[in-house]
Amino acid sequence: MNGYWQEILRQIYPLYQKPEEQLDRQLALCGAKPEDIKTVVLSHMHLDHAGNLQLFPHATVYVPKLDFMAAQAQVRLNPNPNTHGGYVKGDMDRQVAQYVMIDEDCELVPGVEIINLPGHTPGLLGLVAHLPSGVYILPQDCIYSSEIYGPPARVSGLLFDNIAFMKSIEKVRKLEKKYGAKVIFAHDEAFFKTLKCAPAFYE
Ligand SMILES: [Zn+2]
Structure with missing residues (x-):
């Protein structure tokens, strides 16, 4: 750096x-x-x-x-x-x-959707991956950690638009329920330790 x-x-x-x-x-x-x-x-x-x-x-x-x-x-x-x-x-x-x-939300390739989750920054993209083992949502900095996700959701320190931020979190929650998905938090050290890391992968 x-x-x-x-x-x-x-x-x-x-x-x-x-x-x-x-x-x-x-x-x-x-x-x-x-x-x-x-x-x-x-x-x-x-x-x-x-x-x-x-x-x-x-x-x-x-x-x-x-x-x-x-x-x-x-x-x-x-x-x-x-x-x-x-x-x-x-x-x-x-x-x-x-x-x-x-x-706008769209399909990147079959099985992978891009979703818009603004709030942390003016625009922010997350991914929804549909895999044989289940559905995984990667909301990135829309949801730093399990603490921010709640429920209830909490605002994070760094924020562009707090109303959009809260709406985006609830959008992820709806998708989580709809698909029975696993949400992958972007900046959560304890959660990170539970994830598979390269060369292991999710299939
Ligand atoms: Zn960020």
């Missing part, structure tokens, strides 16, 4: 990462190289979700339209990087095969 994240973000969000935790090394555990990946979905443009895009210059990258536009405006119109919030200009400069801007 040195020289890449602005100083203020390096102080607020110090990164503790072992070399084997880096994305290309995790893909290697699954027998894949970054250039094998043709489709990338970014939930939103915050630094801890949009980083590493330089590994996928040939991929089609799906982004939430409103957050992508807000982040682009933030890093280009505002000369002081310390006022860019959670966005990093380097992440927003990446050239990829194609950006696809999403603002």
Whole structure:
């Protein structure tokens, strides 16, 4: 992160990462190289979700339209990087095969739906994966942790629109009930320890 994240973000969000935790090394555990990946979905443009895009210059990258536009405006119109919030200009400069801007729920591929869950940021994408073992919902920063999910739902510290945030959480809850799904929390260390990690996978 040195020289890449602005100083203020390096102080607020110090990164503790072992070399084997880096994305290309995790893909290697699954027998894949970054250039094998043709489709990338970014939930939103915050630094801890949009980083590493330089590994996928040939991929089609799906982004939430409103957050992508807000982040682009933030890093280009505002000369002081310390006022860019959670966005990093380097992440927003990446050239990829194609950006696809999403603002409606849609099917990414058969069995995988993209859902819109705004609130944490102006736009935010989650995924619903229909697998033989069950349905998995990845709401990303719409729901950091089991504590935020409740019920009752609680607002998180970082928030763009609290009404949309609460609506999005209840959208996930409805889908969870509808499909008997498992919700995968994005930033929940205790929950993370219960998940299968590469090279294990869900099928
Ligand atoms: Zn975020």
